[in-house]
Amino acid sequence: MARIVMKFGGTSVADLDRIRNVAARVKREVEAGHQVAVVVSAMAGVTNQLVAWCQGLSPLHDAREYDAVVATGEQVTAGLTAIALQESGVDARSWQGWQVPVRTDGAHGKARIDRIDGEELIRRMRAGQVPVVTGFQGIGPDNRITTLGRGGSDTSAVALAAALKADRCDIYTDVDGVYTTDPRIVAKARKLDKIAYEEMLELASVGAKVLQTRSVELAMKERVRVQVLSSFQDVPGSLVVDEDEIVEKAVVAGIAYSRDEAKVTVRRVPDRPGVAAGVFGPLAAAGVNVDMIVQNVSADGTTTDMTFTLGRADLPRARKVLDENRDAIGFSEVVADADVAKISVVGVGMRSHAGVANTMFRTLAEKGINIQVISTSEIKVSVLIGAEYTELAVRALHSAYGLDAA
Amino acid sequence: MARIVMKFGGTSVADLDRIRNVAARVKREVEAGHQVAVVVSAMAGVTNQLVAWCQGLSPLHDAREYDAVVATGEQVTAGLTAIALQESGVDARSWQGWQVPVRTDGAHGKARIDRIDGEELIRRMRAGQVPVVTGFQGIGPDNRITTLGRGGSDTSAVALAAALKADRCDIYTDVDGVYTTDPRIVAKARKLDKIAYEEMLELASVGAKVLQTRSVELAMKERVRVQVLSSFQDVPGSLVVDEDEIVEKAVVAGIAYSRDEAKVTVRRVPDRPGVAAGVFGPLAAAGVNVDMIVQNVSADGTTTDMTFTLGRADLPRARKVLDENRDAIGFSEVVADADVAKISVVGVGMRSHAGVANTMFRTLAEKGINIQVISTSEIKVSVLIGAEYTELAVRALHSAYGLDAA
Numbered sequence: 094m095a096r097i098v099m100k101f102g103g104t105s106v107a108d109l110d111r112i113r114n115v116a117a118r119v120k121r122e123v124e125a126g127h128q129v130a131v132v133v134s135a136m137a138g139v140t141n142q143l144v145a146w147c148q149g150l151s152p153l154h155d156a157r158e159y160d161a162v163v164a165t166g167e168q169v170t171a172g173l174t175a176i177a178l179q180e181s182g183v184d185a186r187s188w189q190g191w192q193v194p195v196r197t198d199g200a201h202g203k204a205r206i207d208r209i210d211g212e213e214l215i216r217r218m219r220a221g222q223v224p225v226v227t228g229f230q231g232i233g234p235d236n237r238i239t240t241l242g243r244g245g246s247d248t249s250a251v252a253l254a255a256a257l258k259a260d261r262c263d264i265y266t267d268v269d270g271v272y273t274t275d276p277r278i279v280a281k282a283r284k285l286d287k288i289a290y291e292e293m294l295e296l297a298s299v300g301a302k303v304l305q306t307r308s309v310e311l312a313m314k315e316r317v318r319v320q321v322l323s324s325f326q327d328v329p330g331s332l333v334v335d336e337d338e339i340v341e342k343a344v345v346a347g348i349a350y351s352r353d354e355a356k357v358t359v360r361r362v363p364d365r366p367g368v369a370a371g372v373f374g375p376l377a378a379a380g381v382n383v384d385m386i387v388q389n390v391s392a393d394g395t396t397t398d399m400t401f402t403l404g405r406a407d408l409p410r411a412r413k414v415l416d417e418n419r420d421a422i423g424f425s426e427v428v429a430d431a432d433v434a435k436i437s438v439v440g441v442g443m444r445s446h447a448g449v450a451n452t453m454f455r456t457l458a459e460k461g462i463n464i465q466v467i468s469t470s471e472i473k474v475s476v477l478i479g480a481e482y483t484e485l486a487v488r489a490l491h492s493a494y495g496l497d498a499a
Numbered sequence: 500m501a502r503i504v505m506k507f508g509g510t511s512v513a514d515l516d517r518i519r520n521v522a523a524r525v526k527r528e529v530e531a532g533h534q535v536a537v538v539v540s541a542m543a544g545v546t547n548q549l550v551a552w553c554q555g556l557s558p559l560h561d562a563r564e565y566d567a568v569v570a571t572g573e574q575v576t577a578g579l580t581a582i583a584l585q586e587s588g589v590d591a592r593s594w595q596g597w598q599v600p601v602r603t604d605g606a607h608g609k610a611r612i613d614r615i616d617g618e619e620l621i622r623r624m625r626a627g628q629v630p631v632v633t634g635f636q637g638i639g640p641d642n643r644i645t646t647l648g649r650g651g652s653d654t655s656a657v658a659l660a661a662a663l664k665a666d667r668c669d670i671y672t673d674v675d676g677v678y679t680t681d682p683r684i685v686a687k688a689r690k691l692d693k694i695a696y697e698e699m700l701e702l703a704s705v706g707a708k709v710l711q712t713r714s715v716e717l718a719m720k721e722r723v724r725v726q727v728l729s730s731f732q733d734v735p736g737s738l739v740v741d742e743d744e745i746v747e748k749a750v751v752a753g754i755a756y757s758r759d760e761a762k763v764t765v766r767r768v769p770d771r772p773g774v775a776a777g778v779f780g781p782l783a784a785a786g787v788n789v790d791m792i793v794q795n796v797s798a799d800g801t802t803t804d805m806t807f808t809l810g811r812a813d814l815p816r817a818r819k820v821l822d823e824n825r826d827a828i829g830f831s832e833v834v835a836d837a838d839v840a841k842i843s844v845v846g847v848g849m850r851s852h853a854g855v856a857n858t859m860f861r862t863l864a865e866k867g868i869n870i871q872v873i874s875t876s877e878i879k880v881s882v883l884i885g886a887e888y889t890e891l892a893v894r895a896l897h898s899a900y901g902l903d904a905a
Contacts, residue, residue, distance in 0.1 A: 109555045146579055149515045151586040158585075161593050162578035165571035172568035173552055179564075180557040187567050191597070192642065236598065 094259040096128040096218065100228065100250035103137035104267045105324035106170050109177075114175035114324070119223060123183055126496040128218040131172050131185075132226045133251040140243075156201035160230070160240045163192070163208055167227035167246070176226045185223040188214070190238065195231035195249070202215070204239035206231060206248065211256035211423055218257070218274045218327070226253060229338025245499060247308035255381045256317035262319045263311070263330075264304060269323035270331035271296070273496040276349040278484050282499040285346060286329075289336035292346045295439040295473045309333065336441045342440035345448060345494040348487050351435045352480055355405045359415065360398050361425035364391040372399060372415070372421045379414045384435075384470040385477060396425075400462050400466060402477055433465065433484040437475040438490060450474045462486055501666040502534040502624065504655035509543035510673045511730035512576050514581075520730070520889045522583035524671070525629060529589055535622040535633045537591075538656040539580050544650075546694035548823065566636070566646045570596070573633035573652070581631045590851055591629040594620070596644065601655070603645045607750040610645035612637060615713030616660035624663070632659060653714035660872050661721035668708060668718070668725045669736075675729035676737035677702070677709055679839025679902040680754040683900065684890050687903040691752060693736070693744035698752045701845040714766050715739065740849045749785065750848035750855060757841045758886055760790070762812040762871060767831035770797040777828045778805060778821070785820045787813045790841075791874040792884060802831075806872060808883055811837050839871065840889040843881040844896060856880045860897040868892055 100116050122129050143163045147154045171187035178185035179378025195206035214224045228246025233239040254262035276282040290313035294418055297306045312319045362368050382403045391397040415427050443449040453474055466477040507521050523577045528535050549569045549853050553560045577593035584591035603610035634652025645772035647654055647734040662666035680686040703712045709727055718725045728736025768774050791810045797803040847856040859880055872883040
């Protein structure tokens with residue numbers, strides 16, 4: 094007998110039939126003898142409508158009112174799911190964030206969960222009742238409803254699993270697990286039975302959006318075992334767990350790519366101490382997140398070129414900031430290229446294996462793909478390449494690291 | 500400078516343009532120097548959709564979950580209205596029933612307001628902020644959301660006006676006031692500047708559905724001055740007030756009609772003490788509300804006929820109850836007629852005027868309309884007639900009592 098949190102996203106509760114399907118899945122776990130708590134998102138499309146109304150009235154609307162409006166989506170789903178469970182013979186009741194309570198900080202629209210009081214819910218689960226909790230929301234220090242930002246229901250589910258000391262947090266979604274890479278690009282992509290938190294984080298941050306990044310960080314911090322699985326198919330999902338739980342660690346667990354990158358080169362900046370701070374200080378102050386950074390060795394001993402990558406959406410802002418600081422930094426020109434992609438190989442096994450990066454470079458070279466920028470971390474090697482090579486690179490690397498399905 | 504509660508119904512907040520219109524009306528009162536609190540209903544159609552979802556999942560759904568689901572409609576409108584007010588430069592914030600708090604009893608789906616703590620709202624109104632409060636809902640002793648039953652937002656507004664010690668409760672709706680009778684039947688119907696609580700109650704209970712009956716009862720009990728006026732036109736409305744505030748009391752304030760009646764005659768019941776209890780006891784136990792009752796004098800000294808009226812929807816249930824108790828009561832047969840209408844003349848002035856009933860009987864006789872049943876109260880005379888005479892009777896009486904507009 095286990096204690097499980099089951100989380101259902103917007104497409105899984107999109108209409109009454111799907112809510113009945115959710116109830117049937119929950120009932121099955123209850124009948125298997127498990128203690129179950131459910132976390133639900135808003136019905137697909139509902140949150141978008143509510144957001145559009147807020148924006149239609151005021152582009153700069155009060156985030157506290159926005160929260161009160163958009164939080165209703167999950168409130169509706171939680172009530173309806175409780176009704177569907179009761180109708181199927183399962184004892185259930187809905188809980189809104191403020192009722193649990195799910196305490197958050199006061200950052201309306203993008204709040205962080207501070208604390209969940211799980212005692213009452215545990216008491217009821219022990220007595221056989223299924224709590225159905227609204228995802229995505231809590232209550233702030235001002236006694237007003239807060240929301241966690243888009244996709245926050247995953248984080249709600251993981252935080253609840255931690256508070257309830259659950260054995261597992263099952264995230265039901267419209268994909269059936271975590272794959273070695275995007276199956277739309279590589280037909281031979283394999284579903285992973287298990288993946289480590291760190292791997293999942295690196296994959297999520299470079300574009301494999303199965304789970305919200307914050308929810309994985311929280312799961313790692315609180316050691317919550319997360320399972321990603323499909324609402325619509327009856328197949329096993331992927332477990333996101335501590336790497337100690339993974340007996341046979343693959344050197345490379347997956348290949349991720351992101352086309353949302355841009356490359357910026359600042360030409361002929363003075364080659365002296367403090368110049369990097371001169372470039373990146375103003376960018377950070379403007380909220381521009383810089384990712385990879387390369388500084389070439391100075392050719393003439395007086396100036397150098399500095400190259401970095403950033404989110405493509407941030408490019409206009411970064412250009413503006415650099416132009417405003419041109420005299421202070423003292424560069425000759427800024428060259429930007431948005432036609433790039435970042436390819437990453439990720440795996441906790443590479444900590445103990447040499448040659449992972451070299452395999453990547455060799456594989457890309459064999460395909461005639463030029464590497465523009467390289468960055469590495471303990472469990473990841475990323476390269477920036479021309480965007481048109483994305484699929485070719487991902488497929489070649491997937492084979493090179495032995496990830497192709499038989 | 501006055502303190503005003505402004506309540507807007509579903510058609511008044513049906514879309515973003517109408518919500519902007521609401522904000523403009525509120526702003527006008529604020530700029531006139533008044534302290535304003537706003538009560539809003541759900542956007543037109545939203546509550547019906549939410550109710551349909553609950554019923555779609557379970558015809559006998561948990562009323563507590565129903566409340567959690569349907570209460571979201573007002574929550575959305577309150578947040579959006581606060582945003583619209585802020586956008587127009589008015590300081591405003593939304594308040595959900597549980598935040599105020601509006602304390603109710605635990606009768607989910609049809610709760611009654613026990614108490615509203617108005618201090619914090621008064622403090623904020625004094626500081627120039629407009630509270631926008633969700634109508635129709637509160638929080639029960641179980642710390643869960645309750646709703647007051649359909650149309651409950653009028654009651655919310657009146658209760659809030661009482662708690663805030665408001666000078667007036669303005670109910671904005673899609674009609675522009677209370678009329679001497681239904682303008683769809685009598686073109687010469689006049690809008691009343693003022694009408695007494697008791698008159699409004701009698702008119703509401705016989706079919707002039709401008710205000711929810713419970714809200715009028717509450718206004719009378721708490722002495723809240725209520726104004727009914729249009730959201731869409733800039734014309735004065737009708738004030739519902741204590742009759743002492745009405746200097747020139749009309750003998751008859753208005754003519755109401757109801758086609759939702761049915762007449763039942765129980766033939767040849769034993770003419771002995773206790774027989775009325777024998778008939779009406781089982782009906783009351785079955786929840787059938789009986790209205791007018793007539794017992795004829797016994798012709799032969801042993802049996803009599805008993806006639807009463809009831810809501811047409813209750814007719815099948817009443818027949819069933821009577822059949823089940825046939826032996827105990829001892830009647831020969833039950834004859835029902837659903838083809839009837841109840842016409843009522845209402846006015847607090849008739850307390851001090853004789854001949855009001857006689858004018859009614861004479862007027863109907865002149866038109867050849869047969870009166871089937873009569874019942875009177877201190878401020879009302881009602882008759883039951885054939886349904887096909889409804890319009891004729893209402894028009895004739897409207898003229899006879901001098902109510903026609905010039």
